[in-house]
Amino acid sequence: MIKSIWVDNFKSLVDFELNLEKFTCLVGLNGAGKSTVLQAMDFLSQLMLGNLDDWLKQRQWVSADLNSKLTSRSNINFRVVVEHANFGEIAWSGSVNRKSLNCTSERVEVTGTVHLRVDDAHCALGKDKFPIVFEYQGSILSGLKESQINSVLQALKNAIGEIKSLDLLSPEMLRSRTKSADGKLGLGGEKLSAFIHESGPEVKDKLKAELQNVYTQLESVETKSLRSGWKQLEITERFGSQQLKTTARHMNDGMLRLMAILAQLEAGSNFLLFDEIENGINPELIEYLIDHLVAAKQQILVTTHSPMILNYLEDDIAKKGVACLYKNNQGHTRAIRLFDIPSVAKKLEFMGPGEAFIDTELIHLNQEIEMLRKQ
Ligand SMILES: Nc1ncnc2c1ncn2[C@@H]1O[C@H](COP(=O)(O)OP(=O)(O)OP(=O)(O)O)[C@@H](O)[C@H]1O
Ligand SMILES: [Mg+2]
16 A cells, blocks of 8 residues: 655645545645646656656656746655555655656665665665666666565565556547557556456456446447457447447447446556546446445545545545645645544534535635644
8 A cells, every 4th residue: 555655846746745545535626736646646656667758748748847837946756655565664765857757866665674775876776786877767676677676676666556547537538449458548548448358258247247236227348359450349238128239439428437447446456546536427326436446455546526425435534535635825735634624624523524525615724724734
């Protein structure tokens, strides 16, 4: 599990810290920085995978977009704490040079023992120290062979490399045609058809069973490989005596989104991020979706504008997991647990989390939060 992230100088995240729970939900005004947090976590994950050029290209960004315009610093700094079942807390920190797109300094530490240190173009792995003579992007862990790194570093690399942000899921992308997915949905979900095709019969059956809970007329979810190599996703529905077959191109938006989310939950990855989770999904299905996300085997982070999402959370999950993002008067994104704010916490005594959220004017919270910070 990822316990916390600290990011400095990434877009609106300046000296920004966020604690993460098994299920975390970000709320906050438009422009507070919710999507930026997802982008930052995706960026951290990409550091472990290397190849930041491709990552930037996929997002249609250039490296200059990464820095905060609110500081004059050039490097992006970060610290991530992972709680690992065998090793305890693994802390990974570093500094990314925006031009070379690699971590010019980096450190991995478990309770006082340093497992990796990168500094002055040198790398220290345990007692070994060597000059770095090869080029790489992101973390040096993306450029080292598995045989070179110990089990702590490997565990860290897996945990961070498996963060998946689906912040750009869109119905149009979900309808795209693809030939292969290699276990990835794609940033906008554009590989959905191939992703489901490659996931195998068990996952497909599970997906069908899940979807049937909410689309009672659904009979089957099929995929096939067309002669050209394109993968086609098709559902069959029954209305009375009539059968209706619909391919992804003509499927409804909500079904596609739900399918992508459920398919990703079935397929694995240890940490999934979804932006505006309620998008395109009708209220009746939201409860079902939230129950799934809270019970998922993965760690989950979502953003939402919908009080309904909060209402479906148990009080203790909402208390720990709902973080309110806001901008301080310098324009830096800040996070605070929503139900740590006294005026909001009080409401929980006689309202559900969602009602307390509706009853709260985020615009007026800033002052109260700033007062708290000063104490
Ligand atoms: N390079 C940058 N430096 C500083 N701030 C930036 C930079 N790039 C974008 N921003 C600011 O970051 C803010 C956060 O945007 P973001 O998209 O994360 O908000 P959001 O909370 O997801 O909003 P919404 O609810 O509307 O989706 C925006 O106000 C934007 O002006
Ligand atoms: Mg957003």
